[in-house]
Amino acid sequence: GNSVTQMEGPVTLSEEAFLTINCTYTATGYPSLFWYVQYPGEGLQLLLKATKADDKGSNKGFEATYRKETTSFHLEKGSVQVSDSAVYFCALSPYRNSGNTPLVFGKGTRLSVIA
Amino acid sequence: GAVVSQHPSRVICKSGTSVKIECRSLDFQATTMFWYRQFPKKSLMLMATSNEGSKATYEQGVEKDKFLINHASLTLSTLTVTSAHPEDSSFYICSADGLAGGQRKTDTQYFGPGTRLTVL
Numbered sequence: 001g002n003s004v005t006q007m008e009g010p011v012t013l014s015e016e017a018f019l020t021i022n023c024t025y026t027a028t029g030y031p032s033l034f035w036y037v038q039y040p041g042e043g044l045q046l047l048l049k050a051t052k053a054d055d056k057g058s059n060k061g062f063e064a065t066y067r068k069e070t071t072s073f074h075l076e077k078g079s080v081q082v083s084d085s086a087v088y089f090c091a092l093s094p095y096r097n098s099g100n101t102p103l104v105f106g107k108g109t110r111l112s113v114i115a
Numbered sequence: 116g117a118v119v120s121q122h123p124s125r126v127i128c129k130s131g132t133s134v135k136i137e138c139r140s141l142d143f144q145a146t147t148m149f150w151y152r153q154f155p156k157k158s159l160m161l162m163a164t165s166n167e168g169s170k171a172t173y174e175q176g177v178e179k180d181k182f183l184i185n186h187a188s189l190t191l192s193t194l195t196v197t198s199a200h201p202e203d204s205s206f207y208i209c210s211a212d213g214l215a216g217g218q219r220k221t222d223t224q225y226f227g228p229g230t231r232l233t234v235l
Contacts, residue, residue: 043208102149102161105158
């Protein structure tokens with residue numbers, strides 16, 4: 001079946017520190033991979049995505065590369081800010097066109113950035 | 116961009132009452148909407164898939180008579196929690212695919228802001 005495993009939180013970092021949140025997946029076929037962010041009191045927002053192997057998704061300084069050989073999609077940011085404090089969810093869709101298929105989510109990783 | 120709204124954002128109700136949650140796609144049409152449930156410090160769990168004009172498809176373990184889903188139009192899906200109990204307290208989130216002019220507008224789902232239900 002399809003599943004997503006991401007590192008347990010919470011993660012606490014100082015401002016300008018380097019961030020890595022690990023995510024690995026199991027899937028049949030050719031999944032699309034996503035990172036969603038949930039700010040306090042808000043819904044999920046798409047942060048970035050990748051639809052095929054070796055693709056790199058990037059947005060707002062965050063990056064993640066679709067690694068088929070290691071079945072991973074780790075999220076990185078070179079210098080975090082206090083405003084990045086949120087819960088980050090790794091997710092997959094079993095198909096490249098994910099519009100009409102439900103997503104499979106990891107458990108989420110809470111990030112707290114302190115000034 | 117595509118916007119999905121949910122109403123209400125928060126609701127508190129007494130045990131035994133029914134609560135209706137609306138999910139609307141504001142600037143696009145959606146043939147498919149998904150309803151998820153999020154427990155504290157847990158991930159989102161898919162409850163059901165809602166298709167316009169047809170019956171919803173429920174995930175295993177989700178009671179269809181308790182969580183009634185209606186997708187009456189291309190811009191509105193509703194989730195009704197019937198005879199709510201404290202264990203139904205949770206954060207309910209919907210998402211929608213993007214459709215315009217009969218063609219898929221996007222390969223990405225758009226999520227609503229969620230509805231926090233508290234049953235006393």
